[in-house]
Amino acid sequence: MQIALKEESSTITTKPQSKLWMPKQVLFTPAALEEPWGQQMYERVRALGLPVQEQKSNRITGLRGEDERETYRKAKSTLAIVTAPPGALKLQPIPPSADWQFHLAEGCPAHCQYCYLAGSLQGPPVVRAFANLPAILQNLVKYKKPGGLTTFEASCYTDPLGIEHLTGSLAETIRFFGEQEGMHLRWVSKFDQVDGLLDLRHHGNTQPRISLNTEFISRRIEGGTAPMEARLAAIRKLALPKADGGGGYNVGLVIAPIMPVPDWEAQYTQLLDRLEQTLDFPCEITFELISHRFTPGSKAILQEWYPNTQIDFDEANRSLKYNKFGGKKYVYSPATMHQLRSFFYAELKRRFPAAPVLYWT
Ligand code: SF4
DSSP: OOBBBBOSSOOOOOOOOOOOOOOSSSOOHHHHHHHHHHHHHHHHHHTOOOOOOEEESOOOOOOOSSHHHHHHHHHHHHHOOOOOOOGGSSOOEETEEEEEEEEEEEOSSSSTTOOOTTTTOSSSEEEEEEEEEHHHHHHHHHGGOTTOOOOEESSSSSOOOTEEEEEEEEHHHHHHHOSSOOOOOOOOEEEOOOGGGSSSSSOOEEEEEEEEEEEEEEEHHHHOOHHHHHHHHHHHHHSBBBSOOOBBBEEEEEEEEEEOOOOOOHHHHHHHHHHHHHHSSSOEEEEEEEEOOOOOHHHHHHHHTTTTTBBBBGGGGGGGEOOSOOEEEEEHHHHHHHHHHHHHHHHHHHTTSSEEEEEEE
């Protein structure tokens, strides 16, 4: 079995309790301020006492530092409120997660050392939230399949829950989908501030998904995210039906990125034990299982962002695979993949026999 995280000598530090991300500066473009939804965000961030700057043009500039590390620090502590460009209204497919992807924002305040966004977004990793939300939502209706169910994924380029206290866009999107027929919303998060979503009339048209991993992995490589126990508490709140009709979401559990760290079987067993204890009432859930992988491009960016990363990015410990466009990705060896996959399928079937595993990758 290969190792997935480098050995380290330091002791584990207990992660602080989950806290909301507060950017050091919030930039608004003139176009964003002309949007009623942009005004709503403006009021929110002002009420939180955050420093607001109105930009002279619709381009966000001034985030480059002296080197990549400084650029990273500046960008990751900035929230920019902008309007999504017209190109954002031309949706792209996103199998196997959903039929279409759309974006409430681009960029994320967390610091995961394997971040899926590395290499996907251009420029400094600033969080840009979109002020023209009503247009973004109305545009989705054009993509609805006649007579069938069309699914939409909102978290390809951001963690929408991680910035919800600053934008309100996720709740508005859940409300919008609650009023549609034949359209389902999916999103995924590593945060836990779900209280504002529990009273929404989602009408079963939204599937929130929470990303889970072992404490050992999360504490080492998922900086700025909610602790695992806080995420489990959020899953319980989302799944529990409330007497007044709220809650009761069909929650998705995304176990990712799965890594064969030393003692992985015991660690993932502990995670699944906690999940079983958390969901001790009848509820509908699904699983998605994603093993760790990287591409040459994402490795280069992640090693620049996290020069002391504990993730083992040594290609010699991996198998090379090609995607359908010929791009390279490094995954675990077939033997390791088989071992991990067999473990999860057997354990999930035993513990959650009614819960579908949507895919393993
Ligand atoms: S939560 Fe997701 S998008 Fe945000 S840093 Fe982690 S992997 Fe990247």
